[in-house]
Amino acid sequence: MTSQEIWVYAEKHVGIIQPVTYQLITKANEIAGDKKVVVILFESEDQKLEEAIKEYGPDEIIVVKDNRLENAMDSEIASLMAELAERRQPNSILFGATVVGRSIAPRLQAKLNTGLTSDCLDLSFDSDLLVQTKPSYGDNIMCEIISPNHRPQMASVRPNTFEAKKSSSKTVEVTEINDLTFKEAARVKIIEETPLISKSDSIANADRVIALGRGSIDDKELALAEELARKLGAKIGVTRPLTDHPRFSGEDQIGQSGNTIAPKILINLGIHGAVQYTTGIENAELVISVNKDSEAPIFNYSDFSYVGNSADFLKEFLKVIQ
Amino acid sequence: MSLKIVVCIKQVPVSNNLKIDPVTKNLVRSGEAGVMNPYDKNAIEAALRLKEEWGGEITLLSMGPPDFEMTLRQGLAMGCDDAVLLSSRQFGGADTLATGYVLAQAIKELGNVDLVLFGRQSVDADTSQVGPIVSEFLDWPQITFVSELHSHTKNSMTATRLLENMQQKIEFQLPAVVTVRSEMNEPRYPTPRNIQQSYKKTIRIWDENSLPVDADRIGLKGSPTVVRSVWAPEKEAKATTFLKGSADEAVRELLIQLRATNLL
Numbered sequence A: 001m002t003s004q005e006i007w008v009y010a011e012k013h014v015g016i017i018q019p020v021t022y023q024l025i026t027k028a029n030e031i032a033g034d035k036k037v038v039v040i041l042f043e044s045e046d047q048k049l050e051e052a053i054k055e056y057g058p059d060e061i062i063v064v065k066d067n068r069l070e071n072a073m074d075s076e077i078a079s080l081m082a083e084l085a086e087r088r089q090p091n092s093i094l095f096g097a098t099v100v101g102r103s104i105a106p107r108l109q110a111k112l113n114t115g116l117t118s119d120c121l122d123l124s125f126d127s128d129l130l131v132q133t134k135p136s137y138g139d140n141i142m143c144e145i146i147s148p149n150h151r152p153q154m155a156s157v158r159p160n161t162f163e164a165k166k167s168s169s170k171t172v173e174v175t176e177i178n179d180l181t182f183k184e185a186a187r188v189k190i191i192e193e194t195p196l197i198s199k200s201d202s203i204a205n206a207d208r209v210i211a212l213g214r215g216s217i218d219d220k221e222l223a224l225a226e227e228l229a230r231k232l233g234a235k236i237g238v239t240r241p242l243t244d245h246p247r248f249s250g251e252d253q254i255g256q257s258g259n260t261i262a263p264k265i266l267i268n269l270g271i272h273g274a275v276q277y278t279t280g281i282e283n284a285e286l287v288i289s290v291n292k293d294s295e296a297p298i299f300n301y302s303d304f305s306y307v308g309n310s311a312d313f314l315k316e317f318l319k320v321i322q
Numbered sequence B: 001m002s003l004k005i006v007v008c009i010k011q012v013p014v015s016n017n018l019k020i021d022p023v024t025k026n027l028v029r030s031g032e033a034g035v036m037n038p039y040d041k042n043a044i045e046a047a048l049r050l051k052e053e054w055g056g057e058i059t060l061l062s063m064g065p066p067d068f069e070m071t072l073r074q075g076l077a078m079g080c081d082d083a084v085l086l087s088s089r090q091f092g093g094a095d096t097l098a099t100g101y102v103l104a105q106a107i108k109e110l111g112n113v114d115l116v117l118f119g120r121q122s123v124d125a126d127t128s129q130v131g132p133i134v135s136e137f138l139d140w141p142q143i144t145f146v147s148e149l150h151s152h153t154k155n156s157m158t159a160t161r162l163l164e165n166m167q168q169k170i171e172f173q174l175p176a177v178v179t180v181r182s183e184m185n186e187p188r189y190p191t192p193r194n195i196q197q198s199y200k201k202t203i204r205i206w207d208e209n210s211l212p213v214d215a216d217r218i219g220l221k222g223s224p225t226v227v228r229s230v231w232a233p234e235k236e237a238k239a240t241t242f243l244k245g246s247a248d249e250a251v252r253e254l255l256i257q258l259r260a261t262n263l264l
């Protein structure tokens, strides 16, 4: 018998729980019905990350403490998770579709011989069945995916797809488990971890973003955009073609194969509005777009639109907010 | 001794106007022109550089319909030595688990492989699952989303793995699985000589009889996931306000609106 537990893998980087974990707990609480939401947390002995997680109101937090978990490899986490899953037989297991989530989850999937859907944009339950909505080819197509005959049902969810909400309505049970076998990964070890003054992280979490497309990338215009970004405290993101520009990389890319962003204000300059781009901006609150083509599809995703030259618009914007 | 490298590559449709089979709900791939998954080119480039450094042999491996040969040919033209296409009706309808299983069995069959390279993800399915699944089935270390790879000796390497907000340096020994980001390198173009040579090479086609595979773990049967429905999302256009006039008039109008909502 599988239990009625929905598991959320708690992802942490250098001692900080990643926002996607809280987003997943909130979503799991929303869809759980009478299922239990259980967070799985691996931490070193002196950490107390469960305290932060409690605020989001899961039913239970399973804590595994071991100093070797500070720099654990994917396969080590996957085998601990597999052992736990074999004991408790959860109904489903959720990960963030981050680099770590996308690396551990499939390894665990293979161990448990079950289904995994990556990069979901929505989740719901149809009685016991986890219905996973996943975009595919260029986000042009959406699929509903299920694993009818396998448990646990596994999914990873794109960061910033769901909103995290604190919740104090439940008492959170904390269970420490310390009899799992730590299968040390042979022949591989992390020798250094450096936090990045990360571009990708900052556009994903930035409140203000200026996005540049192929229509707005000469050096002069880039300088204007950078100045405006400084003045507004905004981060600069780009469409995929601009990742070839020496100033940018894949980490700065917005869209289906880049970052999903959720700023309060987004200014699109010289961006056509291909679906692969616009899926990345669906969670932006207020969208302003400038394009010289009055038919550009980007206007369909915008609150304010200006048909004209983006460099002129930038110059005027800078003048006005002096 | 030199390195034996396998690079797993996949063919993806060129356009996003794809068709969906109404019965199997899978993408209809045949008939549609295909190209090599862009990240897989970075994986091939990484393999070629390691071979230049240490000597060895690069085998391309792909599972898919017969027209995937085209992509394998392209990889050979970049300078790889050999190619195997895993192709059979029995393999059809595979999800990532069944794909990973067959690829892993083929890698075992090739034997004495030191390093298996993957692209970070395919641009059609976009899952990034296949590399880690294969790695688990081989019971090898995996280093995913790698942006830099340096080899110190023939079988010890350091990789830089890029996460969202940190970077890890990882030391590892072969055999191992590495999945490659586009930041790692600039894939080379095939030279005329290599293109010519590639047509002299035969692509081996393997099916379920060429490999020890469990019939329950391949194709549709070996795939836990089922596509329940597929649709093209319709996006409702936002009600947009066009800012009129010259750029300075437009900006002034915009700022009035933004300030009214306390956004600036």
Ligand SMILES: Cc1cc2nc3c(=O)[nH]c(=O)nc-3n(C[C@H](O)[C@H](O)[C@H](O)COP(=O)(O)OP(=O)(O)OC[C@H]3O[C@@H](n4cnc5c(N)ncnc54)[C@H](O)[C@@H]3O)c2cc1C
Pocket (backbone or CB within 6 Å): A137, A138, A212, A213, A214, A215, A216, A238, A239, A240, A241, A242, A253, A254, A255, A256, A257, A258, A259, A269, A270, A271, A272, A273, A274, A275, A276, A277, A280, A290, A291, A292, A293, A296, A308, A309, A310, A311, B016, B123, B124
């Ligand atoms: C599988 C797949 C995944 C993809 N993933 C992504 C992704 O994650 N992110 C992404 O962005 N793309 C992605 N793409 C590419 C995407 O389809 C588009 O090609 C890309 O978004 C176009 O970028 P663009 O709008 O900057 O360029 P273009 O399409 O070239 O548009 C430039 C625009 O600028 C306007 N313009 C030109 N000059 C000016 C001016 N002086 N002032 C104002 N406007 C001007 C033009 O009218 C035009 O609309 C993906 C494609 C595929 C196939």
Ligand SMILES: Nc1ncnc2c1ncn2[C@@H]1O[C@H](COP(=O)(O)O)[C@@H](O)[C@H]1O
Pocket (backbone or CB within 6 Å): B008, B009, B010, B037, B039, B040, B043, B061, B062, B063, B064, B096, B099, B103, B117, B118, B119, B120, B121, B122, B123, B125, B126, B127, B128, B129, B130, B131
């Ligand atoms: N059918 C396949 N044959 C060979 N390699 C594949 C296949 N599907 C995926 N891969 C490899 O796995 C990587 C990740 O693919 P995916 O898990 O589909 O995102 C790709 O970049 C390829 O290197």
